[in-house]
Amino acid sequence: MHIAPPASAGPFVHGGASIARDMRLVMLALLPATLFGLWQFGWPALLLFAITLATVVVTEALCLWLAGRPLRPFLGDGSALLTGWLLALSLPPWAPWWIGVIGGVIAILIAKQVFGGIGQNPFNPAMVARVALLIAFPVEMTSFVAPVPLGSDAAPGLGEALAIVQGGAPLDAYSGATTLGVVRTALDQGETLSGILGTSFAPFSAALGLHGGSLGETSALLLLLGGLGLIFTRVIGWQIPAAMLGTLALLATVMHIHDPTHYPDATYHLLGGATMLGAFFIATDPTTSPVTARGRLIFGAGCGLLIYVIRTWAGYPEGVAFAVLLMNACTPVIDHYVRPRIHGRDRRGRALVGAEHPETRR
């Protein structure tokens, strides 16, 4: 009778969770919003999406090979694919191919593998790439188009799409700025909010995603659906999305009540830009967010606060990427100070005394 050599200690059984499963579920949750975005923006978007994904996979494989790590488990976990996917969703849908390629390389090589690969990156790779692209290529990264769904007359065919993705074709005929961009520009020019919003913001269509914007950020509703699915399947906790959306909504509401002519209400902030994608899919990246429930509440609230500040008073109309990266930088500090109370001890780590109840002890 042959017996397996003894493992050092238990447990000898495992719950079956894996990184690959988590990644697959996140991609599944992204699928509705992604398909909707691809349908809305047609062939050029599809090409950009494919190029970005291909770039991250090739870059990841190259880095793993250079580092002498096995390809199969690390490529197979799907983490690189998800990074590329999230990056693609945050790009202007008709951006030229090299935006996807440069972004993909930045995300995997500079933001992830340089730090040691999966689990080691301090900043969200997709958002590092997005911000780097935004600063390096401001024109390409802010050229948005109005939706021209596949099958509609205005939708570009595959040939036209190739030209668009090559970066040669003029986009003027299709251009359609994002709501956040329009409002910001108009407000800066001294117009009143009611006038601007009357023409450029309809909560219903914003929720559905029938407006210009990044490839996969437009449909707040589908993103919310996917995000709730992730919470339900326990892939992500509720704390970051709840704190982030809650803080953003609260600030928007307070400021809106304070001065309705200059500060749009909560629906505008919740449904516009990358709010939903950020709250459920970006800020919840485990590696770059705190590990405790309370830490996550603080992290999410910080993201919400920064998004509001950047959108309202800073130089960019959209601030999700910046907000998440800034809070990523705070994660080690949050994890250092915010930790669970140890069983049988008070928050300072002193052993409880006799009959005292842990929560009442100061």
Next chain:
Amino acid sequence: MTALRQLLRRPANRIHPLRGGVHPDDRKALAASAPITELPLPARLDLPLQQHIGASAAPLVRKGQRVAKGEPIARAQGAISAPLHAPTSGRVIAIAERPAHHPSGLAMPTISIEPDGEERWHPAITPCDDPFALDPAHIAERVAAAGVVGLGGATFPAAVKLNLGASHPLHTLVINGAECEPYLTCDDRLMRERAEAVIDGARIMAHALGVGGILVAIEDNKPEAAAAIETAAARFDAITLIRVPTRYPMGSERHLVQALTGRETPARALTAQLGVVVHNPATAFAVHQALRLGQPLIARALTLSGAAIARPANLWVPLGTAVETLIAHCGGLTEDDARLVSGGPMMGQPLPSHRAPTTKGCNAILALGAAERAPGRTMPCTRCGRCVEVCPCGLVPLELAAYIRAGDLEGAAERGLHDCLGCGSCAYTCPSQQPLAQYIAHAKGELAARARARRKQAETKALAEQRSARLEAIKRAKREAMARRKREAARKQAEQQTETEH
């Protein structure tokens, strides 16, 4: 006003919330329907002298000596220790080092007995009619003499825990029938089949402790055991059955006490600080046998289970039976690469050899098939925080593991390493399959070894200092004696001189 307060008061048997925990597939169906059957007497029994926490027992028999069933063969040494008794009548064939029931596989002094098949009881074993007439200290003495230890796996001498009433104001005895480890069904079967005896043992223990209330806590995945206990306890007002939710590690002593009372046991302290003492149902049964029948602990119920066991079973096994005998009795192994585990799959220990004997603390032998085991493909930690979420002790296992990997064990100790109960929920739930519990176990062991080495060093140093002080004192004494003699001689010479001068 009082009525209102009464109304607002928590219902008496409310289960208080616990933090963390996991819901592993309990796999109890493999063995739960198998009644406890007696194992035929094996051809040889090996009884290691160390089967409990504390000092090892000292042999009372010689090689070749004949022993009767229940006869003491090794006596307890020191305050925390337990004696050993012959599980059957026979002849002592060896007192030598043999592989022990321990993951290291190291040898341990062991008394080997060859049964003669007569099952002749030791004459000193006599039933006791009314244990409740005995005074509490006397009960603890008898429990100690019977070699009863905590049979839930902790193997802490039960009598020491029965004496806690002397040092702590106690009010409740909790019988921990949670049996939250997957696969394990021997407590379940014992409570179903011997509920009266378990309740009787619990009442005797309560008498010894001087407590008025007994809570029997059973996880709600064992309705038959709960029903049997409820029936057996119906006559006694002091006994309350509480069905606790099935959640690992509900059977952790301090967590069970928290679920039942809502109060947390202070770190590094005993539940007795809250007035509660926790014992296992198998221990209660052993106390019943020791007090009512006068029989020492010489056999126990244990579960043989796992997908690689041909016929999973619950067996009544004489202590010292080799694991391979048990496996053979259950039809052998069905898989070549089975992993043998002593205890549950979460907190059990790997068994290096199927020749190891079963001991007092062994509540299960599992042979886990390849499909049941953790696949063991470790990926880097992604900081997902699930280990933090499930940790019932409020630790940050991923952080402890990072400190331990970096070799900073003191850093890990500052962050609560010693508050870890070792339940393994973190490793069980980790998507990256990081061996978190294993890291922590390693660090605890290493720190304990270092502390031992430090103590030893300090002792050696103290001894060396004492020795040099002693040598110094001797030298000084010699010098002084020499000086005295010289003075003496000088004086005598001077006297002689003066005498001659006169």
